[in-house]
Amino acid sequence: MSLANGRHYLAIPGPSVIPDPVLQAMHRPAPNIYTGELVDITHGLVPDLKTIAGTSGHMAMYISNGHGLWEASLTNMVSRGDKVLVCLTGNFGVGWADVATRLGLEVETLDFGKHAPVDPAQLEAALRADTTHTIKAVMTVHVDTATSVRNDIAAMRKAIDAAGHPAVFAVDCIASLGCDRFEMDAWGVDVMIAASQKGLMTPPGMGFVWFSDKAFSEGKAANLRTPYWDWTTRAEPFHLYEYFDGTPPTHHIYGLRQAVDMILDEGLENVWARHATLAGAYWAAIDQWGSDGALRFNITDPAHRSHAVTTLNLGNGDGTRLRDWLTENLGITLGISLGFGAIGSDESHGYFRIGHMGHINAHMVLGIVGAIETSFTALDIPHGIGGSVAASSFLSQIGTQARVAPSENTGGCCG
């Protein structure tokens, strides 16, 4: 007998749960790509996706996954041999830096390890040291999907400004857009990338680059640009096929339209608050479980934790043991360890991740909390008792007080 035989819940940090109406919208015949509904929907997506990004700037859409967006953003921003400064806080910053290197850029890194966010002071210092302004771009992830750290983008902008450095500021929001608050223009971001399959709740296959006037203007001379990645025509197309440099991703467009409608109907502030509150429920449970036994947050300070994914360490291979048992027995799949220890090592298998991005509600979260609690006992993993009670207690405050993850409103750089 298995207790998994019901509606399976894939709680990984992307692809996230796809709402039924999104799948429904995608189940249709191939549409006319010359005129009519598809063209109108595509036009309409642009302003709405800018709203979600918090920008009045430009946007290019791609048939691509997130790795492609790394290439799309770099090839439009800088030229062969240019130097970029990448602030590393986990796997995905490393990945973007690697793409930069392979594209022929000179890559300087500031590595903040896997357990902490970017320190704006160090960034400022590095930029001040670059007195000749050879650094053309500062790159970072907003949230690193592997470590679940969330960087303070506004503070990084302030550091760049404080150093008086002209580099464009590029941020990877793949794991955060539509989950964690992000305000592109207000925070002074020049280039931002995100993909369809996380906070945007649509299957993998589409990606987006938003960019400021400055980035657009300075990037015109970028010589890494290739026809497919060139954001120029995509941002200011004349025909539908120019949005996507050829055949558009017809079915994704319909799905994305539905997803964007759901986000705007709920309201961005509400979407962010929902993510913050549900993350808070997880953290309350984890705080309780971690009060005894080995379970630890990868990011100690809640002010620096993503609201979309939480990376945990159980130690001693127990992360994988837990994941396997949960999938087999209780009907959920959690995220694997990424970037901790050698692949296959005990250290690596000690980590696991919970995705809590996009189309999630309290029931889904509380079910995971209960399932993890069940697995601790079933697998004889020492833990503090009452994580589920703590999560319920945290959520029960809805309506009676502000719903902000508790540790976050006690100072912290995010204010």
Next chain:
Amino acid sequence: MSLANGRHYLAIPGPSVIPDPVLQAMHRPAPNIYTGELVDITHGLVPDLKTIAGTSGHMAMYISNGHGLWEASLTNMVSRGDKVLVCLTGNFGVGWADVATRLGLEVETLDFGKHAPVDPAQLEAALRADTTHTIKAVMTVHVDTATSVRNDIAAMRKAIDAAGHPAVFAVDCIASLGCDRFEMDAWGVDVMIAASQKGLMTPPGMGFVWFSDKAFSEGKAANLRTPYWDWTTRAEPFHLYEYFDGTPPTHHIYGLRQAVDMILDEGLENVWARHATLAGAYWAAIDQWGSDGALRFNITDPAHRSHAVTTLNLGNGDGTRLRDWLTENLGITLGISLGFGAIGSDESHGYFRIGHMGHINAHMVLGIVGAIETSFTALDIPHGIGGSVAASSFLSQIGTQARVAPSENTGGCCG
């Protein structure tokens, strides 16, 4: 902000959660109804649905809901003016009795109230008193969807036999088939009815009557029979259209085929064990919550509780208050009170029901447990602390011991 904006969970006692592959199987063009796949699938459903019912007898399929099956079964079993004995344990027995009355039958009832199962001894006594055998049928529900009581069908059969009474024995398994153990032939049931939208995990719109040789043979003279409900041709059709007396329910057939495959792939014993275990998890939480405050099981003795639905009483209108808050805030919908107190009364609004039938797993159950626990605190409803811990603890025993709801293996007629 609402924490409900994710995958909503409708945890009512039917329609139950429809598996994605069932919906997928139903999303197709209209099929050829003369020959080919649809005909083959329809033929193949019959033996498989008999297997699920535990019978080598006969079966008729209908385009109908459960109320129609009440009429289908009665009109084939008995004749105008015949007497039937209906054992009442809640709303649905009452409903079936009412149909019998409206069909012109003489209805005798044994009413066991809303909080207890049929007492086989009283049934035996009533049948012994019917020395002239004017009672043509004994009718009962296996599980009453309103009260969540589960009757001991095998014990009722023994009582009928002990009384030496020849009445046919008819059982409504609408709320139990594919959830609670049911063995039609082994338990001596003559007529059994079930519908598509509960344990069979398919949208409402199809129903089934299984019947023994005895019921088939004795029913041939039944003069209440109407062309649509007549089970004769449906059970032994020559053409596809005779299975359903006209156009078949094409899309339901595809969906049901998928659902039946899922049940048989999992194995009936495993399906029953899953339901028993998940019911046990709910009950462990409820036991704990009920240790303080007003929450009470409608059926005190776990040996008499359905594994598919649990009826609870919070008193004082709090049942409805809880339900509304959960739907609005946490993303789940529980079942309403049915048959307790006057409609709209405080008594009525004190009750609510949890559906746990069909396509459910531990994650879904634990999420409900956590959500209820959350709501208790949010709504200031007194309750014993730690229901979620109790549920997790109960489920954590998977694999290390038999998974039977605890109180059920301590005596009880179901042994």
Next chain:
Amino acid sequence: MSLANGRHYLAIPGPSVIPDPVLQAMHRPAPNIYTGELVDITHGLVPDLKTIAGTSGHMAMYISNGHGLWEASLTNMVSRGDKVLVCLTGNFGVGWADVATRLGLEVETLDFGKHAPVDPAQLEAALRADTTHTIKAVMTVHVDTATSVRNDIAAMRKAIDAAGHPAVFAVDCIASLGCDRFEMDAWGVDVMIAASQKGLMTPPGMGFVWFSDKAFSEGKAANLRTPYWDWTTRAEPFHLYEYFDGTPPTHHIYGLRQAVDMILDEGLENVWARHATLAGAYWAAIDQWGSDGALRFNITDPAHRSHAVTTLNLGNGDGTRLRDWLTENLGITLGISLGFGAIGSDESHGYFRIGHMGHINAHMVLGIVGAIETSFTALDIPHGIGGSVAASSFLSQIGTQARVAPSENTGGCCG
């Protein structure tokens, strides 16, 4: 190699082609059945379905197929032993009469054969002869799905009135509603039935009975009524479950809503005109093919032909030979012979039917015309050359003149 491997077209007289948006609307989780969207949609369907029927009277909805509606209508109209007069013009009148007989009614028939419509004069004479008004109901089909004859309902009403007969007038529009013009109130119809899977473009499984004040009032004393078929509560429900006497057909309701929207968006007059024009295209081709060889309309006079189905006779078993070849080789399935000759006989296999009801357009029709023309040559079946040219020529007049099937505007009782 087969040329059938594309989008198969099931051109039978029901189930008809289901529009993609209808299937899309049905692909969803089980909805809340207590409150909210489903309840609102169900309420909203009633006035819209009355509009489609052309009545301000009453309506009851059923989980049922067409055969069930025969029973639903009769059991609410008349009482055991009552006499009904059934006007026969093919299989489906016979079927309804058979249900009446099996329900214990006295059935008088007027049989107009399989190749002609009801003659109102004979109806009037029969009613005049019933001087004591023992006939309680006059029953007929609007269109017989087997013979494809269309009866003149308004003329039948006039005949009843001319005879001064008080019988209720009941019409089966299963094969015509949403295809052929039908105006219930204007034409003086008391009871009308239709099902979901033809002109209403939704999968089989729902049916409807519309009825006038007179039928409602006189039917109150009908003693054949059973709880399931009783139209009283269904027509004036207080709770959602009363619409369907129990669990509603949740997914059909969503599909039907979409289908009804499509009909109303197009406009009933336009829907009828589309069917008339497309039928005219078929007939133009058939006229041409029939100018040589054996092919014949079952109904000679176009004024009496259905706009939803056309029954043809090729003679000598060639109907079945044609059907099989088309399915195997060209990707379409036509309707089988129904009610002509003994099953399996050469006569029976000489007939076939083309369904042209519901979600059909010129492309679909012209493809069938071309496919039949292809098959004639492939199978060496003698035929007049140029049927496809005739069909195209007929359709090419769109926009330049009224689009009425040509022979219909040259006299005929339908004016």
Next chain:
Amino acid sequence: MSLANGRHYLAIPGPSVIPDPVLQAMHRPAPNIYTGELVDITHGLVPDLKTIAGTSGHMAMYISNGHGLWEASLTNMVSRGDKVLVCLTGNFGVGWADVATRLGLEVETLDFGKHAPVDPAQLEAALRADTTHTIKAVMTVHVDTATSVRNDIAAMRKAIDAAGHPAVFAVDCIASLGCDRFEMDAWGVDVMIAASQKGLMTPPGMGFVWFSDKAFSEGKAANLRTPYWDWTTRAEPFHLYEYFDGTPPTHHIYGLRQAVDMILDEGLENVWARHATLAGAYWAAIDQWGSDGALRFNITDPAHRSHAVTTLNLGNGDGTRLRDWLTENLGITLGISLGFGAIGSDESHGYFRIGHMGHINAHMVLGIVGAIETSFTALDIPHGIGGSVAASSFLSQIGTQARVAPSENTGGCCG
């Protein structure tokens, strides 16, 4: 009234009609991307897609449309400043050449106009003239989607060999794979590209590059390669994410699996023969229509016509007039003119295209033929009478003789 209100048929040269089972397969929750079904399916696609391409070489899969594949193939084959020779026969060769230019390659072209295929003799001459072998790649389209010309790939290979030239030979089969016969290894092709949305019957969003050992080996030094397009890891991945350089296109993978199953179940030879025969039906009708009036094939010689798309010229803006009328009135959408005359000019609007690729059968084709015939009359466009009769006559030979488009077996370089 419109006769378009049925199942719309989008008969453009891609995206093509998506089979219902493909859409059904894509309507599912996000799958586990670490292990299990999705991983297995992805692995299994590789050998099957090689079978469809006729190669035992290598393959890389991309989240991309066709334009991306132009970039993918070039960046892996050649280096900055290399010279490539592009044989032009319409828009898509021009497009590929333009990408090459923008990537910094030196592009030499052989332009064969818009109405004729590549002349292998001219290719041979050009290569002989390149005595120093500065040309690194010879590029061509198999079928140009704009002109509908089909080039003789085997003959081009022979020309390259005859010239003793070592250039890699790269072919764009986007508009032909799964439609026209293509045998990569047998025909000596080194690099081939195709996308999901044409013969592969899956929504736009995936693309493929197949390549020989030679291309793989010589390409290792290519310095245009970027991380996203790099085919190395994609062709020999260790983890699932390496197949797609990051998140896989989960839903496309499921859809493509279904489409590939349908192709292999039918058999490649049968798929090709079906396309050839259905193209032949169109051509028979067009030959007849063109016998009077202005309608002309863009490619006169049937031996050089694609089996997947046919480009036609009606002259004088009538192409667009025809297209618009058909969409508005009869329920089909044909392909627009591409590359003929200035955009918006009368010349441009004289052209239109019929897509007949992928999931198509005789019914669909005959419906288009009938619809065009209808529109000619409706719009008073002079044409030879009897195109539909000619198409039916052509198709009626199925089973009695070889089904090869007639003019193709009378000589021609494809022999």
